[in-house]
Amino acid sequence: MNKFRYYFILIITTLSLFSCSKDDNAIEEVPLRDYGEQYAKDNDSIEKYLNNYYIEEITNAPGQPEDQDIKMTKIPVGGTQPSIMSLLNSPTFPKLLVRNVDLDDITYKLYYLVLREGVGEKPCNVDGIFATYKGTLLDNTVFDQSFDPQGLWNLDGTGTRGVFVEGWRQVFPQFRTGTYTESGLGDGTLTYNDFGAGVMFLPSGLAYYGSASGAIPSYTPIVFSFKLYELRRNDFDNDGILSYLEDIDGDGYVTNDDTDGDGKPDFNDPDDDGDGFLTRREITVNGKLTAFDLIPDCSGNTTDPDRNKKYLDPSCH
Ligand SMILES: [Ca+2]
Ligand SMILES: [Ca+2]
Ligand SMILES: [Ca+2]
Ligand SMILES: [Ca+2]
Known part of the structure; x- marks a missing residue:
């Protein structure tokens, strides 16, 4: 079982107008839905999105915060725009790729768009990453976003900015950081270029699954567009060997090396x-x-x- 997965207990308070019952307040553990059944539904929803939406715009603005912003829009009736799905395994960028993820006894197909791979280093799946993101539901409703390129997120789940979304650990190791320079303003502002940028389409089993989180209902597939600026190597077990150096088979993921x-x-x-x-x-x-x-x-x-x-x-x- 994945160590980062967490579970919840739904507390149901039953209020009775006839207050003599001993069962007024019952605590009930709600079993999670079957992972395979939920995944089938989520994958249908994601593939429908990929077939019905197109990339309206990718901002090309080197050195600007909006560089590599992406706008995905529903193909209008009769429209001839190429769907996002039509970019599957495209030889050029942007390209849609699929990564198979084995978890909870099923194999998830994790779709992700590569707008740009980046030119720097790749994080392993438990490193710290400096990244910005925008999270949306499949109707393009934004549920969360972060614009701070110096915002650190720990893929190993530690600290106040620990990442609990398995999809992040699966996708970020496929991207590289970029370069940055002082802007010349003398105020510490940095200008970022050539960073990795993409979009991940996550079934709920690789996101929050049965837990509602903020504006995300439980059992809901979600989408993150993201930019990977920089990384920080972690030593999760504090044994003197940085985590990424414990990737014996060199696949970018340290959870399969024992x-x-x-x-x-x-x-x-x-x-x-x-x-x-x-x-x-x-x-x-x-x-x-x-x-x-x-x-x-x-x-x-x-x-x-x-x-x-x-x-x-x-x-x-
Ligand atoms: Ca030893
Ligand atoms: Ca270590
Ligand atoms: Ca490995
Ligand atoms: Ca061991």
């Missing part, structure tokens, strides 16, 4: 190789953490790029 097979992925396991010695202790020499690139294998080798670093080697500590 060196000792104990069910706790390396990014969330303080003893990665399960030898009983904490990773942090294995990479500390004379009270100082060894730089990641210089961590030796069991023989002391620090240069072979294919060496098995000692904190991942259970026969060595």
